[in-house]
Amino acid sequence: MGTGIAEVAAQSGFDVLLYDVDPKALARALERVEADLQRQAAKGRIPGSAVRAIRERITTTTSLGDLAAADFVIEAAPEDLELKRQLFERLDRLCRPEVVLATNTSSLSVTQIGAAALRPGRVVGMHFFNPVPAMQLVEVVAGDASGEAALQATEALAEALGKRPVRVRDTPGFVVNRVARPFSGEALRLLGERVAAPAQIDRIARLACGFRMGPFELMDLVGLDISLAVHRSVYEQFFGAPRFRPHPLQERMVKAGRLGRKTGQGWYRYQDGRAVDGPAPAQHARVPGPRVPEVRRVAVLGDPDLADLAAQAGYRLVDCCADADLVVLGDPGLLVGRQPAPEVVVLVEASTRSTTELAAQVVNPARVVGYGGLPRLSRRQLVEVAPGLRTDPSATDLAVRFFHSLGRDTEVVGDSAGLVAARLLACLINEAAFALQEGVATAEAIDTAVRLGLNYPLGPLEWADELGPDRVLAVLEGLQRELGEERYRPAPLLRKHAIAGVP
Incomplete structure (x- = not known):
């Protein structure tokens, strides 16, 4: 240096x-x-x-x-x-x-x-x-x-x-090494919970959130030994705050000598400095493709962004769920009094609750599939698709083909509140909110430091403004409810902004 x-x-x-x-x-x-x-x-x-x-x-x-x-x-x-x-x-x-x-x-x-x-x-x-x-x-x-x-x-x-x-x-x-901890820390927990594999998580980080590099790619670049040392240092300096706890997978990789690019193998295998089994590039060009033959009429409730994409792809939008071949829900509560036919596939936005929990509110849980809508679909090149415990494989297949028809790539991931993209972003935002509340730096300084120091597409507090503090809070509360961990405790400042309805 x-x-x-x-x-x-x-x-x-x-x-x-x-x-x-x-x-x-x-x-x-x-x-x-x-x-x-x-x-x-x-x-x-x-x-x-x-x-x-x-x-x-x-x-x-x-x-x-x-x-x-x-x-x-x-x-x-x-x-x-x-x-x-x-x-x-x-x-x-x-x-x-x-x-x-x-x-x-x-x-x-x-x-x-x-x-x-x-x-x-x-x-x-x-x-x-x-x-x-x-x-x-x-x-x-x-x-x-x-x-x-x-x-x-x-x-x-x-x-x-x-x-x-x-x-x-x-x-x-300081700012960068503190606020960045959840990027790799939460990715490791997603892997440990078998929500997604490293290449899936990295691909989602890149194509759904706009990061230049996924968390596992970054750990391999920095070195897993260095990454673990930084995690331990921050964790110890915060006297064991659960948000910063290192993951056992890190230590296992380090003890196995799989340190990343410098040893030729980490989360990925490397030849001539390039990963041979890294995340796949985008397969779709964010332009509509062939429509799903069995879907002509789509009812979209509570997700206007997806409704616009479906209309652009040539699907006929209908207001009545009983008339739809496919129903998309930004909030399953919108189905009250207007359930679709039992055989109709229902896509539910799963950023705050698991697909299995959401499916309990639908007439036929076997036809319910979760999807990631945070960030909004027009911003994404990729959508997470999450079947619940009772989801029929044919419903998952239809969901994947539907999103492909909208010009979006997909990754089928495990059923967990927040899926991958919303969970990574919510934890980054939450740590930035803690830092802002503690006076570590101004909001502008935090965003500038993270954008310049980590090459993130947006600063974490800029992300909070775009996603909405109320939705970020809902993701964290959903994770806390499902996993029961204190690490997802929302920053008081974030909660206040959500309650006041201000960015």
Whole structure:
């Protein structure tokens, strides 16, 4: 990480002094900088003539005392609290009083690191993201004693480096590493509960939610050992809060040596750096295909988005369930007093309750199939289809063919409240709501940090505005009711927004 920071600083016109106790490590760092600059020049991102000038702005030293001349210090030592405290104690004595001392820690407390300095007001967090040259985000972390002048100077330097600073409070995981925990954590629970396989979950994350990479693909990229270590660190720092509990599957994979891409096998098998058994690409182009022959008339109640798609696909929309060949329900309560014929397939939106529970309200549970409608179908390229305990396979088959006719891919998943997409999003949103309520950062800062630091299509609070706090709350309450786990306890702030009807 320190090498990347040095490279970006040199490219931004700063003279850089790179320190390490190991001269071989410094030589390797300069080689990496040179190689990356040459790659950038080959791709036309920087002039070839600039490579030497940038490289010559970086000098190295094995003497910490040489940092006494620095105007700003960024520490990127290994994540060892005692090591960092010793460094900052020495830097505080060496550097001029006005010099900011910034730590690039991703998991340790800035307050604890700064407490080793006689002037903790100049100690701040400056958390870069890998790869530093490509990632825009820098979390500027305010420890309990960090001074406003030091924080502003850090933000100004981040901007001078071409980065986007986001001010956050010193709490475990800051914003990005905290709010991102449910993405992999909830995916592991979905796998552990046999709701879906890794490739299905990743495919749903990509095609239903718009993520660039699914949670299992991401764990394989980062390394399962690193992912488990971060989960454990955040869990321990939150004194065992159930929301952050690691999953036994993680430890089993690590003990088996299946660490992801770097070992050639993790959740997927890899050849030449590419997964050979990863999630399949989209098969449908979000344009209507051939209609289901046995379905001409469709009654859609409570899901106007799906009604529009069905009409575009050429189905005749009817208001009376008795006249329909297929009934779609955004809410099964809408069926009161107007049940369809027993042989008619009924699709029920299953983001808040299981298909089996919802089917109990329909005249023939064998013809009931759950589907994922959160996010709305016009946003999705893929729809989860979830048969209940009593669902006939022919009903599931018709549901799959119907969604294909709307130009959507499908994944048949296990029967569970929230299915996959709504469950992942609701848990991400809930953690962001907890962070906002605790004053870790502003709503805008949380969304910006997550979009830039994780390449999410939307920030979690932007997702909450789009889906509606009331619907997110309903998903969490459905999960809590079905699974009985405290980890799905809704953030009080989210509940208040749902009750008040405000985003």
